[in-house]
Amino acid sequence: MINPNSPSTANSPSTASTAKKICSSATYGSSKMPLYNYILIALVLVMSVLPQFMDAYWVAVFVSVGLGTLLSLSLNIILGQAGIFSMGHAAFYAVGAYVTAILNTRYGIPILYLLPISGFASAFFAMIVARPIIHLRGDYLLMVTIGIVEIVRIALVNDIGGLTGGANGLFGISRPEIFDIKIKKGEQFYYMIWSFVGVTVILFHWLNCSRFGRALSCIKEDDVAAEGCGINVTRYKLLAFMIGAFWAGMAGTLFAAKMTIISPGSFTFWDSVLLFAAVILGGGSQAGVILGAFLVFGLPEIFRSFAGARMLVFGLALMVMMIIRPQGIIPPRPRHYKLSKASQNKVDYALSQIQDSKDAQPTCSVHGKGEENL
Amino acid sequence: MSTQDISMNAILSLDKVTKTFGGLRAVNEMSFKVEDNSIMGIIGPNGAGKTTVFNLITGNYTPNEGSIEFQGKSITKLRPHQIVEQGIARTFQSIRLFPNLSVIENVLAGSHCRMKSGLFASMFRLPSQRKEEAQTLERAMEELEFVGLAHMWNEKASSLSYGNQRLLEMARALASDPKLVILDEPAGSMNQPETKVLIRLIQAIQERGITVMLIEHDMGLVMKVCEKIVVIEYGTKIAEGKPVEIRNNPRVIEAYLGKED
Known part of the structure; x- marks a missing residue:
């Protein structure tokens, strides 16, 4: 999102801390390649060869972590960037998965076509359910979103309109086909899902660096001031929900295609809580959220041998984390802006003026250093 | 008069x-x-x-x-x-900046309503969006220069003195044209x-x-x-x-x- 090696002006209180760079921004290029770009390349390389060293079980674990990552990244738009407390993300995931399953098993529409269709269906669903509640704040909204997940799950169990197959769910969902290659092995899913994560990270990074991302940041900071600056707060909150739901819907498609069987048990309140935890734990930056997803969805697999105690450990770890580092593991860093030559000249000129006025007369300078006033 | x-x-x-x-x-x-x-x-x-x-x-x-x-x-x-x-743009009696955003981003927030790039253009970083982004940044810097905060463009808004925060609020208001x-x-x-x-x-x-x-x-x-x-x-x-x-x-x-x- 930003580039800490950039030429920063005087006494910039650089809050940028250690962090892995998710997406290299070539347009913001500095002459030296920063450390996080190396980390990023190394990570991509490791991820791309990893399946060669893992057995089928671990590949499956990574596939489910990949789906969890995708969902966490989509929730991050709502929760991390816009600061809307939504614990109902599994509902959007469910809508995507069920739309895929119904359209595929009944009408034989190929999975890849269903990817955007499920996304739109889920975004549409988000628009309808979020519009009446979008003005609620913090914990009030949280309560309602919990209600939404439960309503969706119960509706699915009750076999709404004879479409969802009740508690048994739907089965016989076909595999995705890309250029006549049928994706069915775990390894193939690994590459498909993680490439999808990669593309998502880049698109979300660009989105975050645009006026859209800035609007969400403003809303998170102070929604009254945001509205007073001319940002349509309701519209942007709703859009954040819809984008998050769009991606959750697509993740639902990938999930349905991977499992070939889906049932309401996969879209419970608990799944929403885990996604919420992944985003909060991660801290709201994309790097943090990916790490959070690994911790929340991957770590329990490593400690499978302590099956009984792992949730206890998980809960404790979350509590400790919230106490010692409440901002999350990797909080978002400020966006980076590259000034044009003309603007940089303005900055340099202003700095030289201050220097002059300081030399000449020490008083009368609003434009001086901040600390001397009050 | x-x-x-x-x-x-x-x-x-x-x-x-x-x-x-x-x-x-x-x-x-x-x-x-x-x-x-x-x-x-x-x-x-x-x-x-x-x-x-x-x-x-x-x-x-x-x-x-x-x-x-x-x-x-x-x-x-x-x-x-x-x-x-x-x-009509305003400033607030009790300063209401976006404290964790940088000075320039606070001004850019004011420019928001004069920008046109949509969701799609932003997500795929289309050339039109990048051009608009650069022009707006230029404009925002002009407003910062106008109130005399150009040299602080990259600082966190909350690190400014109260007086300067008021000036920044004015720059943010002016950025909305x-x-x-x-x-x-x-x-x-x-x-x-x-x-x-x-x-x-x-x-x-x-x-x-x-x-x-x-x-x-x-x-x-x-x-x-x-x-x-x-x-x-x-x-x-x-x-x-x-x-x-x-x-x-x-x-x-x-x-x-x-x-x-």
Whole structure:
């Protein structure tokens, strides 16, 4: 999102801390390649060869972590960037998965076509359910979103309109086909899902660096001031929900295609809580959220041998984390802006003026250093 | 520039605007006009309803009765962001910046409503979006230079002094390309030299063709920059006129100093 090696002006209180760079921004290029770009390349390389060293079980674990990552990244738009407390993300995931399953098993529409269709269906669903509640704040909204997940799950169990197959769910969902290659092995899913994560990270990074991302940041900071600056707060909150739901819907498609069987048990309140935890734990930056997803969805697999105690450990770890580092593991860093030559000249000129006025007369300078006033 | 002039070119006009909170009439049948490209001040004792008037104009409150017209169009029922789009920008009495965002991002927030790039263009970083982004950044830097904060563009907003935070709020308001700027106690928490710079700044805003309305307790500033002053007490307008007229108005003196026995 930003580039800490950039030429920063005087006494910039650089809050940028250690962090892995998710997406290299070539347009913001500095002459030296920063450390996080190396980390990023190394990570991509490791991820791309990893399946060669893992057995089928671990590949499956990574596939489910990949789906969890995708969902966490989509929730991050709502929760991390816009600061809307939504614990109902599994509902959007469910809508995507069920739309895929119904359209595929009944009408034989190929999975890849269903990817955007499920996304739109889920975004549409988000628009309808979020519009009446979008003005609620913090914990009030949280309560309602919990209600939404439960309503969706119960509706699915009750076999709404004879479409969802009740508690048994739907089965016989076909595999995705890309250029006549049928994706069915775990390894193939690994590459498909993680490439999808990669593309998502880049698109979300660009989105975050645009006026859209800035609007969400403003809303998170102070929604009254945001509205007073001319940002349509309701519209942007709703859009954040819809984008998050769009991606959750697509993740639902990938999930349905991977499992070939889906049932309401996969879209419970608990799944929403885990996604919420992944985003909060991660801290709201994309790097943090990916790490959070690994911790929340991957770590329990490593400690499978302590099956009984792992949730206890998980809960404790979350509590400790919230106490010692409440901002999350990797909080978002400020966006980076590259000034044009003309603007940089303005900055340099202003700095030289201050220097002059300081030399000449020490008083009368609003434009001086901040600390001397009050 | 006479305030009595009937043919004056009003940019904003309030007509019998009333706002009640429960049983309290915070603003009572308030009517006044603001001349285009003038500087107008609203003064009055604490709790007189000055900020409520501003909140009514900027859409944070909706009047119970009466109407507000801006450039000949009714803005009575519009929401705050729509009013900004119409060309009214504001600053807040208690500074409301985005404290964790950088100075330049705070200004860019003001530019938001003048940008057009949609979701798709932003997500795929289309050339049109990048061009707009660069132009807006340039424009935002100009506003920062205007208020004299260009050299602090990359700092965190919360790290600025109060005086500079007020200036930053003004830059953010100006970035939305307003026709009318509403300043709520711009000199609050500013020291003497800072206030001097502020006075020049307010006049410079007027020179750009922008109308300025302000609430201020610093009478020196008000008398110096305002061409017209409206005095409010208990939500009611008690006087209106040029600074000289206001200074000698017995009702105003009474409101501020109490009645002589």
